[in-house]
Amino acid sequence: MKRFKVAVVGCGCISIMHFASIAMAEECELVCCCDVKEDRARACAEKYGVRYYTDYNEMFDKEQLDAVHLCLPHHIHSKVSIDAMERGINVLCEKPMDVNLEAAERAVRRGEELGVQYGIISQCRYHDSSRFVKNRISSGRLGKIISASSSLTWVRYDDYYAKSDWKGTWDKEGGGVVINQAIHTLDLVRWIVDSEIDTLSVSMSNRAHPIVEVEDSCEGLITFKNGVKYGFWCMNNYGCNEPIEIRFHCELGDVKLSYNDAYITYSDGTKEEAHNVEDENCCGLGMDYWGIKHVRQIRQFYHALAGLEPLEISGREALKTHKMIMQIYDSAGMKAKFTK
Numbered sequence: 001m002k003r004f005k006v007a008v009v010g011c012g013c014i015s016i017m018h019f020a021s022i023a024m025a026e027e028c029e030l031v032c033c034c035d036v037k038e039d040r041a042r043a044c045a046e047k048y049g050v051r052y053y054t055d056y057n058e059m060f061d062k063e064q065l066d067a068v069h070l071c072l073p074h075h076i077h078s079k080v081s082i083d084a085m086e087r088g089i090n091v092l093c094e095k096p097m098d099v100n101l102e103a104a105e106r107a108v109r110r111g112e113e114l115g116v117q118y119g120i121i122s123q124c125r126y127h128d129s130s131r132f133v134k135n136r137i138s139s140g141r142l143g144k145i146i147s148a149s150s151s152l153t154w155v156r157y158d159d160y161y162a163k164s165d166w167k168g169t170w171d172k173e174g175g176g177v178v179i180n181q182a183i184h185t186l187d188l189v190r191w192i193v194d195s196e197i198d199t200l201s202v203s204m205s206n207r208a209h210p211i212v213e214v215e216d217s218c219e220g221l222i223t224f225k226n227g228v229k230y231g232f233w234c235m236n237n238y239g240c241n242e243p244i245e246i247r248f249h250c251e252l253g254d255v256k257l258s259y260n261d262a263y264i265t266y267s268d269g270t271k272e273e274a275h276n277v278e279d280e281n282c283c284g285l286g287m288d289y290w291g292i293k294h295v296r297q298i299r300q301f302y303h304a305l306a307g308l309e310p311l312e313i314s315g316r317e318a319l320k321t322h323k324m325i326m327q328i329y330d331s332a333g334m335k336a337k338f339t340k
């Protein structure tokens with residue numbers, strides 16, 4: 001397989017998962033990186049022995065890149081994606097797609113018009129536990145899903161926001177716990193339920209983070225068009241980062257899914273379970289509660305680029321969850337009050 005020439009834009013917290021996954025994948029080769037903060041770009045360039053830039057447009061013009069990984073503040077995801085696509089560069093962008101629906105739709109359309117691959121990171125779909133549950137539900141083994149629930153109890157201390165120039169703001173982060181942290185849980189449920197939203201009722205507030213304007217708590221009930229009722233609850237004002245918990249109550253059994261483990265109890269009393277298997281060399285990278293499967297999704301992206309298989313989480317696929325996230329904010333009304 002061709003070794004794709006790739007770059008990372010944005011050398012902040014999450015970039016370590018991209019740099020390390022690229023270094024582990026034989027399908028691609030890091031050639032450069034970019035950050036507006038020169039010290040960050042230089043440090044990553046030195047660590048991986050590549051060139052660095054502080055202006056991504058200059059990098060796109062000077063380098064012969066096959067793909068770029070975007071690890072940037074949310075409000076510039078679509079813009080930088082389109083700037084890359086217009087130079088024929090394939091894009092793998094961190095979640096969420098952007099801070100609104102229109103910008104995300106624009107990037108998906110542009111990618112399709114230009115015939116470039118546009119992938120969005122949602123690494124929790126690559127957990128062995130998540131794939132096991134998706135498989136058992138899609139195969140019909142559990143009958144129809146009747147209801148689903150999820151809870152996310154994490155913590156983001158004030159310094160998480162204080163040291164960032166974009167987190168905690170409506171215009172740049174696009175929200176708080178829903179768009180940034182709970183997005184993975186919401187995505188897993190929507191992917192497994194596999195239906196569009198029919199009705200939605202949400203309550204959202206900022207209960208313990210006066211330092212920022214965005215929400216740190218949200219709960220709601222979503223009814224999907226296939227009849228599944230989904231109750232969710234998320235907060236990032238808990239005392240620690242607990243594993244998330246998702247449950248599905250189905251016609252023929254019940255499912256409990258956490259990040260690393262999935263347990264199914266069928267109505268006839270039989271049980272099945274699945275557990276995440278660590279990827280070689282991946283231990284200690286990032287934080288467990290993020291889900292550590294970037295490495296798998298990144299390899300899938302390059303297999304798609306090589307034409308070996310279809311891209312699994314394309315922009316069009318990710319748009320389904322992005323639309324749901326935007327509907328949650330619209331329904332809560334909190335963002336509208338701030339951004340008027």
Ligand SMILES: NC(=O)c1ccc[n+]([C@@H]2O[C@H](COP(=O)([O-])OP(=O)(O)OC[C@H]3O[C@@H](n4cnc5c(N)ncnc54)[C@H](O)[C@@H]3O)[C@@H](O)[C@H]2O)c1
Nearest residue numbers: 010011012013014034035036037071072073094095096290
């Ligand atoms: N998939 C996950 O589990 C996961 C976990 C954490 C973060 N993320 C996502 O990763 C993205 C980045 O988050 P982070 O926590 O690393 O943020 P961060 O603030 O630590 O890093 C962002 C970097 O982008 C740089 N930057 C800003 N504008 C730029 C520009 N125009 N050109 C080049 N560089 C620019 C900043 O200087 C900063 O170094 C977000 O979308 C976030 O939601 C995903």
